[in-house]
Amino acid sequence: MKLTSPLPGKKSSLDRVLNFYPGPGAIPFPVLERAHEEFFNFNGTGMSVMELSHRSPQIQNIIDDSAERIKRLMKLGDEFEVIFLQGGGSLQFLMVPMNFSGIGDRIDYIDTGYWAEKAIKAAKSLDRDLEVIASSADKDYTFVPDLNQIHIRKDTKYLHFCSNNTVVGTQFHQFPKLPVPIVVDMSSDFMSKVIDTTNLSCIYAHAQKNVGLSGVTVVLIRKEMLAGISDNLPELLDYRTHIKSRSNYHTPPCFSIYITWQILKWVEEDIGGLAELEKINHQKAELLYQCIDSHHLYNCAIEKASRSQMNAVFTLPTKELTQQFIQAAFEAGIVGVKGHRTRGGCRVSLYNGVSLRAVEGLVEFMERFAKKHKGK
Numbered sequence: 001m002k003l004t005s006p007l008p009g010k011k012s013s014l015d016r017v018l019n020f021y022p023g024p025g026a027i028p029f030p031v032l033e034r035a036h037e038e039f040f041n042f043n044g045t046g047m048s049v050m051e052l053s054h055r056s057p058q059i060q061n062i063i064d065d066s067a068e069r070i071k072r073l074m075k076l077g078d079e080f081e082v083i084f085l086q087g088g089g090s091l092q093f094l095m096v097p098m099n100f101s102g103i104g105d106r107i108d109y110i111d112t113g114y115w116a117e118k119a120i121k122a123a124k125s126l127d128r129d130l131e132v133i134a135s136s137a138d139k140d141y142t143f144v145p146d147l148n149q150i151h152i153r154k155d156t157k158y159l160h161f162c163s164n165n166t167v168v169g170t171q172f173h174q175f176p177k178l179p180v181p182i183v184v185d186m187s188s189d190f191m192s193k194v195i196d197t198t199n200l201s202c203i204y205a206h207a208q209k210n211v212g213l214s215g216v217t218v219v220l221i222r223k224e225m226l227a228g229i230s231d232n233l234p235e236l237l238d239y240r241t242h243i244k245s246r247s248n249y250h251t252p253p254c255f256s257i258y259i260t261w262q263i264l265k266w267v268e269e270d271i272g273g274l275a276e277l278e279k280i281n282h283q284k285a286e287l288l289y290q291c292i293d294s295h296h297l298y299n300c301a302i303e304k305a306s307r308s309q310m311n312a313v314f315t316l317p318t319k320e321l322t323q324q325f326i327q328a329a330f331e332a333g334i335v336g337v338k339g340h341r342t343r344g345g346c347r348v349s350l351y352n353g354v355s356l357r358a359v360e361g362l363v364e365f366m367e368r369f370a371k372k373h374k375g376k
């Protein structure tokens with residue numbers, strides 16, 4: 001692989017690349033600026049946020065205000081608890097079944113590829129009666145099953161699915177009412193748009209894609225789900241422990257939560273809320289898919305109704321051309337467009353921190369590349 005340094009000849013630390021990494025990925029620039037301004041002296045404390053005790057009122061305020069902002073932005077009432085945990089999306093693959101079911105209980109899952117499979121594997125390791133009740137494996141995960149057509153088993157404790165499939169590039173766009181609690185892994189589309197939460201019982205998302213840095217995972221739990229939690233869980237793995245201690249049971253990832261807080265402030269105060277953010281994210285995805293669909297050189301195999309607004313996947317006719325595309329993009333200061341190692345091809349991630357201007361820059365590059373390789 002030839003990639004050396006993008007933006008050759010540029011010297012300033014503010015000469016930034018167009019970043020389409022799948023997560024961790026781009027952070028909104030105003031958030032970086034604010035974090036930079038406050039880096040040595042946070043809010044008159046005379047120290048950086050990284051140097052404050054996690055028991056200080058400043059850190060607890062950041063945690064509490066972040067939870068409040070999430071509730072305000074998502075229009076959630078007091079029926080939801082919001083907590084900040086560690087262990088990434090992967091620990092939630094275990095905490096969800098541990099908290100919401102017991103050994104031998106029925107739990108239903110939908111298999112939409114890579115991360116959904118990992119969630120299934122983790123839950124199976126806990127001796128549950130797990131059934132995959134719908135899957136898109138038969139078509140190489142190029143669509144998501146219709147949630148209105150699935151058959152949930154009687155007495156199932158919950159249904160789990162992954163709303164946005166980061167690796168394969170698909171997304172569920174609606175969450176209909178179903179006869180069991182719905183638990184959703186929203187790690188790659190959390191707070192990227194307005195969602196109807198009335199039918200959801202638990203949402204979890206690691207922060208490193210749309211709302212912050214790696215190290216913190218946001219979990220939203222409908223209060224009525226707490227009643228069924230067993231008293232035999234290890235304290236650290238019991239959601240109630242973290243609710244009771246306002247996400248400060250043990251040392252939280254303070255700097256990661258601080259960046260989440262800054263991003264939430266940016267969404268609320270600079271962008272104007274999730275509806276406005278959704279418009280921008282939609283524009284970005286439209287622009288990119290339009291470019292992909294209008295050139296023979298690029299092919300997106302995902303069914304149109306299931307295409308992800310967050311991770312657009314596409315292929316070029318040969319491996320060599322794909323490699324040339326990735327290299328040429330890199331040399332033009334565009335990074336992170338390589339597909340997941342299990343899928344090949346290309347993948348462009350369009351999380352909240354990716355600006356419309358960045359997508360316009362990528363599309364201009366893709367148009368030029370397509371023109372140059374016309375007929376291939």
Ligand SMILES: Cc1ncc(COP(=O)(O)O)c(C=O)c1O
Pocket residue numbers: 023087088089090091115162164165166167185186187188206
């Ligand atoms: C949808 C989804 N769920 C879960 C994970 C795993 O998250 P983590 O690496 O934080 O454990 C990922 C990782 O990218 C993901 O995209």
